[in-house]
Amino acid sequence: MEKVPITRYGYHRLLRELAHLRRVIRPQVLEELQEARSHGVKLSNQEYLLARERHVVLQRKIQDLEEKLARCEVVVGRKYYFKRVGFGTVVRIQNIDTSEAHQYQMVGPYESDIGAGKLSVHSPVGRSLMGHGEGEEVTVHTPSGIRIYRILSIQA
Secondary structure, three states, X not given: OOOEEEOHHHHHHHHHHHHHHHHHHHHHHHHHHXXXXXXXXXXXXXXXXXXXXXXXXXXXXXXHHHHHHHHEEEOOOOOOOOOEOOOXXXXXXXXXXXXXXXXXXEEOOOOOEHHHOEEEOOOHHHHHHOOOEOOOEEEEEEOOEEEEEEEEEXXX
């Protein structure tokens, strides 16, 4: 099983979400299921069927989070030279074609969120940026075509 890098904050966020699902959401779903079951376990009991489906979905989500947490490896500190793009660095890049500049923190796939400025090191752009330094131009092969980015700055 391949380990997936994650920040300490991202790991704790996944743990909090798992605890919330187990301690708050699961008791509510089980209570709804028990209530619906009291009306009879029949195909015509839509309330029961809906509660059972919600329970199955919740159990899958809990299992998925447990598997993610088992695969995670919390990365603390820097393993790379500080003027190179690496896991945990904040990189500011500029699209050469559109002149748009964006700033991203390089994170693992379980905590990536482009809207929040967190870019996965496993994404096409993230993979292409890794190991490059300030001022370098990086060619990225994305599903929508080839893009060229210039690395403006790197912060640890």
